[in-house]
Amino acid sequence: MPDIDKIQSVVDSAYAQFSKTPGGANADYIPFLANIPSNLAAVAVVTAKGQSVAAGDAQYRFAIESISKVCTLALALEDMGRQAVQEKIGASPTGLPFNSVMALELHGDKPLSPLVNAGAMASASFVKAGSVEERWQRILGMQRRLGSKEIAMSDELNQSEQTTNFHNRGIAWLLYSAGYMYCDPMEACDVYTRQCSTLLNTVELATIGATIAARGRNPITGEQVLKPENCPCIMAEMTMEGMYDSSGDWAYNVGLPGKSGVGGGILTIVPGVMAIAAFSPPLDKVGNSVRGQKMAAFVAQELGYNLY
Numbered sequence: 413m414p415d416i417d418k419i420q421s422v423v424d425s426a427y428a429q430f431s432k433t434p435g436g437a438n439a440d441y442i443p444f445l446a447n448i449p450s451n452l453a454a455v456a457v458v459t460a461k462g463q464s465v466a467a468g469d470a471q472y473r474f475a476i477e478s479i480s481k482v483c484t485l486a487l488a489l490e491d492m493g494r495q496a497v498q499e500k501i502g503a504s505p506t507g508l509p510f511n512s513v514m515a516l517e518l519h520g521d522k523p524l525s526p527l528v529n530a531g532a533m534a535s536a537s538f539v540k541a542g543s544v545e546e547r548w549q550r551i552l553g554m555q556r557r558l559g560s561k562e563i564a565m566s567d568e569l570n571q572s573e574q575t576t577n578f579h580n581r582g583i584a585w586l587l588y589s590a591g592y593m594y595c596d597p598m599e600a601c602d603v604y605t606r607q608c609s610t611l612l613n614t615v616e617l618a619t620i621g622a623t624i625a626a627r628g629r630n631p632i633t634g635e636q637v638l639k640p641e642n643c644p645c646i647m648a649e650m651t652m653e654g655m656y657d658s659s660g661d662w663a664y665n666v667g668l669p670g671k672s673g674v675g676g677g678i679l680t681i682v683p684g685v686m687a688i689a690a691f692s693p694p695l696d697k698v699g700n701s702v703r704g705q706k707m708a709a710f711v712a713q714e715l716g717y718n719l720y
């Protein structure tokens with residue numbers, strides 16, 4: 413691994429070159445996200461040994477959104493094991509948008525991937541819990557243990573999502589009718605919506621990735637959060653579906669597992685070495701941050717990381 417000064421200079425250079433790249437637009441189907449200043453941008457690296465560097469608005473707390481799916485998948489794997497997750501939810505890309513109903517219809521209503529909305533709600537329903545509050549606290553607890561104890565739900569964002577999430581409620585009922593919901597479908601949709609509504613900063617996002625890079629050991633707190641054998645499954649899912657319809661392009665261009673969220677976050681992982689996180693609200697048509705992708709890809713390329 414390059415020394416930390418070299419990593420800092422690459423991160424600074426990524427920010428200088430791409431933090432003002434034009435193009436894209438904030439997600440507007442969730443009212444809260446439409447109002448976030450579009451000019452915010454940050455990039456950060458946390459290594460598997462716990463060193464960290466950052467540039468830009470790295471302390472700004474933004475919505476985790478779909479990146480929460482990685483944490484809930486991790487908890488489902490811890491609770492139920494890799495075979496059950498593959499059988500009951502799936503492990504393959506859908507080739508269609510993250511909230512596609514057609515993707516379900518084409519595959520007998522099986523979600524296929526824990527990283528699309530359907531699979532993420534199925535994953536939330538699959539974790540062990542006796543009540544809605546226990547389900548929520550266990551999922552939030554996993555975000556905190558992987559990332560930082562500062563990660564918390566925004567009531568304003570959650571309210572904004574809970575009052576506009578009718579499409580996801582429809583998906584939850586479709587899954588229930590086909591036998592792919594493992595608790596009450598509205599409980600799963602409620603908890604999924606809460607898990608998307610937490611706020612974190614770019615360094616905390618990179619820490620989630622660094623914990624997975626470090627085979628489940630959070631390099632900041634030292635806690636062994638995940639079984640080491642679950643980490644390759646998480647990264648395989650990220651490679652296949654983490655960047656949605658652009659997952660193939662990301663693998664082709666960057667060669668690392670990645671995950672995006674409509675809050676503008678991007679996370680990419682170099683297994684065993686580090687995670688790179690970036691944030692900026694404007695999204696491309698697929699739902700991935702325009703500047704975030706450029707900043708994260710630049711850092712990976714300049715540091716010489718590509719798994720293939």
Ligand code: DON
Pocket residue numbers: 476477478479510511529573580605608672673674675698699700
């Ligand atoms: O369920 C939704 O649509 C949002 N809460 C999250 C979607 C998302 O982040 C997709 N990512 N790019």
